[in-house]
Amino acid sequence: MSGHKKLKLTTRGRYAVMAMVELAQKEGGTPVPLVEIAESGQISLSYLEQLFAGLRRNGLVKSYRGPGGGYILAKPASTIKIADILDSAEDCVPAKRNTKAKNSNHTGNKQTHALWGSIGEILYISMKQISLDDVNNDRLDNHPMVNKLFETFG
Numbered sequence: 001m002s003g004h005k006k007l008k009l010t011t012r013g014r015y016a017v018m019a020m021v022e023l024a025q026k027e028g029g030t031p032v033p034l035v036e037i038a039e040s041g042q043i044s045l046s047y048l049e050q051l052f053a054g055l056r057r058n059g060l061v062k063s064y065r066g067p068g069g070g071y072i073l074a075k076p077a078s079t080i081k082i083a084d085i086l087d088s089a090e091d092c093v094p095a096k097r098n099t100k101a102k103n104s105n106h107t108g109n110k111q112t113h114a115l116w117g118s119i120g121e122i123l124y125i126s127m128k129q130i131s132l133d134d135v136n137n138d139r140l141d142n143h144p145m146v147n148k149l150f151e152t153f154g
Contacts, residue, residue: 007086017089019043030072031063034071058088060074077133078131082132085132129144129145
């Protein structure tokens with residue numbers, strides 16, 4: 001299974017998904033100010049600004065400056081995959097991590113390290129199938145990928 005991209009669920013990723021769901025819910029063609037998303041999601045505005053820098057850089061959101069400015073989705077929610085949001089959340093300077101140091105100093109044996117790597121690959125493949133629209137419209141209970149995972153591993 002090795003060689004596929006691995007997913008790590010981080011706090012940054014969780015907040016990015018939460019903010020994107022919030023943005024998708026408010027989507028109506030008019031930009032949504034980050035302060036509005038920060039208040040409703042109880043997320044620090046400066047933290048949210050960092051997350052949205054990565055989301056914008058990766059083409060998931062568009063920003064508009066000035067009075068009435070804010071953010072809108074850059075493409076339909078049905079085409080934005082959760083894995084892309086999670087990847088974008090890690091794509092900002094404060095979020096970059098030194099993976100060399102982490103890997104050389106990991107705890108556990110080779111087998112458990114391989115186990116967590118495989119689980120990360122399974123999660124990544126799964127999150128590439130689930131869209132922002134699926135999450136926003138509560139379609140996870142009947143989502144083909146979620147059902148397949150539970151059939152396979154349940």
